Amino acid sequence: MIVLTTPDVPGRSISEVLGLVKGNTVRGRHLGRDIAAGLKNLVGGEIDDYTKLLAESREQSIDRMVAEARTLGADAIVGVRITTSQIAVGAAEFLAYGTAVKLA
């Protein structure tokens, strides 16, 4: 599956647009990690517990978007965007979306 942020696939032409595909997730770390992250926030530097939380959420939301595109029989997803918002303290919501297409 080709996943691109561009509106088309360079060197290939789009034969059919299958529609919007999206994948979202809300993930959290456990309380122990939140405590550790809170302490790291006091001293500065990277809070790797939350870096990991965001990375987990990003990968899962992209995978869900790709899975939806596969069920539609898509060859590629173009115009991919990722958005995030805070739904709860210490949790990360990611939404990945794009347009599923078939290539000629």
Next chain:
Amino acid sequence: MNQDPMPTPAELRAMAYADGELSDEETREFEREMIDDPQLAREVAQLKRLEVLSRQVAGPEPMDTEWKRLAEDPWQRAGHGLAWTALSIGVAGLAIAFVVAIAMVDTSPLVKALLLLVVGGFGLLLVLTIRGRLRTLPYDPYTKVQR
């Protein structure tokens, strides 16, 4: 020479499912099998985990090696162990003290019973949530993603 054994047909099918290469009908049949066979679902999660990790192509950063060294330092490990043990004992003790305080508070038995039900219900929900997380953890392929 490669000593890895050749994957079995069942393993190849699980790989094809994880990679989204099965037909719609084969996918539905495989998903039905996963419902009946937790081990199969666990194998798919493991394959998925490898696939997710293979995307993490960036190498370690200099800070990573120092974090790793620090995590292996005996004083650091002992300090963490001591801190978490103290914290756990303190929280458990406070929870017990809270229940005892409710039982001893000067109010009607009905209010006491209701307060204990609230605390007990919350505690039970917490235990069930932890149980659910521990049960589903082997099927979560994203836990090894670092950044």
